[in-house]
Amino acid sequence: MRYEPPLEKISVNIRETVLGHGEKAIKIGGENTLPFHSFEGTLPNPPGLALEILDTEPQNWAPSILEPYEDVVSDPVSWAKKCVEVFGAEILCLRLESTDPMGQDGSPQAAAEMTKKVADAVDVPLIVWGSDMEEKDAQVLTEVARVCAGKNLLLSPVVKGNYEKIAQAALEHGHAIVAQASMDANLTKELNIVLCKFFPPEKIVVDPTASALGYGLEYTFSIIEEIKQFGLTDKDKMMQMPIICDFGGDCWRTKEAKENREQGILWEATTGISFLLAGANLLILRHPEALKLIKEMVV
Amino acid sequence: MILIGEDLNVMSGEISRVIKEQEPGPIQECVTEQTKNGMDYLDVNVGPVKKDPEGTMEWLINTVQAVTELPLCLDTTNPVAMEAGLKFCQKKALINSASGATESMETMLPLAAKYSADVVLSVINDSGLPSDADERAASIMESAAVANELGIPNENIWVDPVLLPIGVDQRQVTAYLEFIQMLQDLMPGAKSTCGLSNLSYGAPRELKSLLNRTFLVMIGRYGQHSAIVSGFDHELIRLIRGEEPEMVDLIYRAMDEEDMDTSALPQKELEYVKTAQVLMGKSLYSHSWLEV
Numbered sequence: 001m002r003y004e005p006p007l008e009k010i011s012v013n014i015r016e017t018v019l020g021h022g023e024k025a026i027k028i029g030g031e032n033t034l035p036f037h038s039f040e041g042t043l044p045n046p047p048g049l050a051l052e053i054l055d056t057e058p059q060n061w062a063p064s065i066l067e068p069y070e071d072v073v074s075d076p077v078s079w080a081k082k083c084v085e086v087f088g089a090e091i092l093c094l095r096l097e098s099t100d101p102m103g104q105d106g107s108p109q110a111a112a113e114m115t116k117k118v119a120d121a122v123d124v125p126l127i128v129w130g131s132d133m134e135e136k137d138a139q140v141l142t143e144v145a146r147v148c149a150g151k152n153l154l155l156s157p158v159v160k161g162n163y164e165k166i167a168q169a170a171l172e173h174g175h176a177i178v179a180q181a182s183m184d185a186n187l188t189k190e191l192n193i194v195l196c197k198f199f200p201p202e203k204i205v206v207d208p209t210a211s212a213l214g215y216g217l218e219y220t221f222s223i224i225e226e227i228k229q230f231g232l233t234d235k236d237k238m239m240q241m242p243i244i245c246d247f248g249g250d251c252w253r254t255k256e257a258k259e260n261r262e263q264g265i266l267w268e269a270t271t272g273i274s275f276l277l278a279g280a281n282l283l284i285l286r287h288p289e290a291l292k293l294i295k296e297m298v299v
Numbered sequence: 300m301i302l303i304g305e306d307l308n309v310m311s312g313e314i315s316r317v318i319k320e321q322e323p324g325p326i327q328e329c330v331t332e333q334t335k336n337g338m339d340y341l342d343v344n345v346g347p348v349k350k351d352p353e354g355t356m357e358w359l360i361n362t363v364q365a366v367t368e369l370p371l372c373l374d375t376t377n378p379v380a381m382e383a384g385l386k387f388c389q390k391k392a393l394i395n396s397a398s399g400a401t402e403s404m405e406t407m408l409p410l411a412a413k414y415s416a417d418v419v420l421s422v423i424n425d426s427g428l429p430s431d432a433d434e435r436a437a438s439i440m441e442s443a444a445v446a447n448e449l450g451i452p453n454e455n456i457w458v459d460p461v462l463l464p465i466g467v468d469q470r471q472v473t474a475y476l477e478f479i480q481m482l483q484d485l486m487p488g489a490k491s492t493c494g495l496s497n498l499s500y501g502a503p504r505e506l507k508s509l510l511n512r513t514f515l516v517m518i519g520r521y522g523q524h525s526a527i528v529s530g531f532d533h534e535l536i537r538l539i540r541g542e543e544p545e546m547v548d549l550i551y552r553a554m555d556e557e558d559m560d561t562s563a564l565p566q567k568e569l570e571y572v573k574t575a576q577v578l579m580g581k582s583l584y585s586h587s588w589l590e591v
Contacts, residue, residue, distance in 0.1 A: 186584050186585050189585035190587055193585055194587060236583055237591075238583075238591060239583065
């Protein structure tokens with residue numbers, strides 16, 4: 001008798017989300033199988049890999065993570081260009097640290113202007129990350145949405161307490177959003193349900209909140225697996241959004257990364273590849289060497 | 300289905316106060332109402348009663364029994380208070396509760412034997428709450444063996460499979476459903492109960508009862524003997540007392556995954572179907588499960 005490998009055919013897909021616009025727009029998601037199971041189904045898009053830049057000079061960064069960017073950290077536009085032109089980033093994440101109410105507490109207008117400058121200077125898709133402060137993010141990201149109308153940015157994070165305002169602005173001005181619910185599949189679904197009452201599901205990427213290796217990676221891993229399986233094997237429409245993981249900051253805060261450049265790069269790359277194995281569709285990375293390593297492995 | 304009214308409970312600040320101040324009025328009102336609403340038992344939850352357990356229990360049990368003939372379910376973690384309560388109960392009382400944890404078995408089970416009382420025996424043991432149906436089975440078999448050894452027959456044991464909030468761990472809800480179907484094979488003659496409202500802990504207030512009553516119908520079908528419920532949930536009581544047979548039948552059909560044209564269902568019927576589906580673990584729970 002001939003051996004037939006048991007294959008699991010899945011009849012639904014993770015939604016495909018478009019980031020950015022024009023020639024350099026990138027699609028993520030779209031798969032109808034578990035991560036890397038190309039023998040069972042199709043994975044039309046490789047994982048999206050973004051490099052992050054800050055809108056203000058980084059504080060307390062370890063020398064080895066600062067080193068690749070040393071000549072550009074004072075200017076987000078040059079920083080963005082270097083990431084694209086020198087390090088080959090196909091997606092960028094602009095982190096609006098300047099808006100943090102516990103820090104510089106910069107105005108939404110200034111942040112939106114800076115975002116526009118960066119978005120105009122490069123042609124790759126742009127993720128725009130707020131300060132993770134619910135109320136301030138609602139002000140900042142709505143202003144960013146308005147000033148950068150039509151650029152199809154990925155605005156993040158959108159949470160239970162501010163989703164109405166940010167998603168409304170994203171809808172009006174043509175952007176996608178990151179729906180964030182911390183380490184909980186039920187709450188991820190809940191946020192998607194309320195969003196999808198007025199927001200197109202194909203413009204939502206979910207963030208389960210990621211922790212670095214050694215600092216809770218296994219929880220993130222399980223939640224990503226859960227979300228993916230609910231979406232694919234249980235065919236739960238509210239769980240079929242692509243998944244984003246943001247962990248560079250966490251990795252480079254570890255003692256191990258701070259002490260040693262190679263260790264830091266491996267720490268970040270290992271964390272990232274683990275999330276891709278769990279089912280993540282989009283990673284935000286901090287070190288260009290980590291980007292290179294992951295790219296070599298998966299693309 | 301035996302319904303045990305849960306509302307005489309020190310978790311309510313008012314009840315706690317009137318027990319402390321020995322003010323019979325509000326207690327007797329709570330008891331009378333629940334009795335009138337058709338409860339079969341009344342849970343008397345006094346907490347750990349650190350101060351004067353004997354005196355408190357004597358007064359409370361007599362105050363309750365002055366206005367109801369229902370049997371009582373004594374709910375305290377303090378064995379001294381439990382024994383005091385048992386002495387004053389006129390009807391066969393239900394001890395709430397013992398578990399398979401060593402300390403609990405050593406204190407509560409001998410009381411059940413001594414007073415020939417019924418006893419709630421939960422599947423919790425020294426390692427905590429079992430994670431699935433099979434582990435629940437293993438745990439209860441061990442604890443039941445200890446109880447039987449002490450002379451407590453299965454008929455006096457009310458097994459509590461332990462119901463967790465669906466928003467916390469949906470798999471524990473399906474494990475409950477699986478376990479309750481096994482129980483009569485494991486322990487012939489044993490009864491069962493659960494703290495029903497725990498299921499909807501954390502769920503939106505206006506939807507709690509829908510979860511509770513749908514689940515109660517479901518486990519009723521699987522042989523659940525009793526449940527500790529709100530003695531004021533009139534909709535639940537009507538449903539369980541057979542006053543809405545079509546709704547019960549609809550929940551059964553949802554459990555059987557019968558092909559239904561849900562678009563043709565009226566709002567209320569549709570809510571029951573969706574709730575049954577989420578409780579069966581057919582779709583992932585979220586607080587907006589009715590809106591999908």
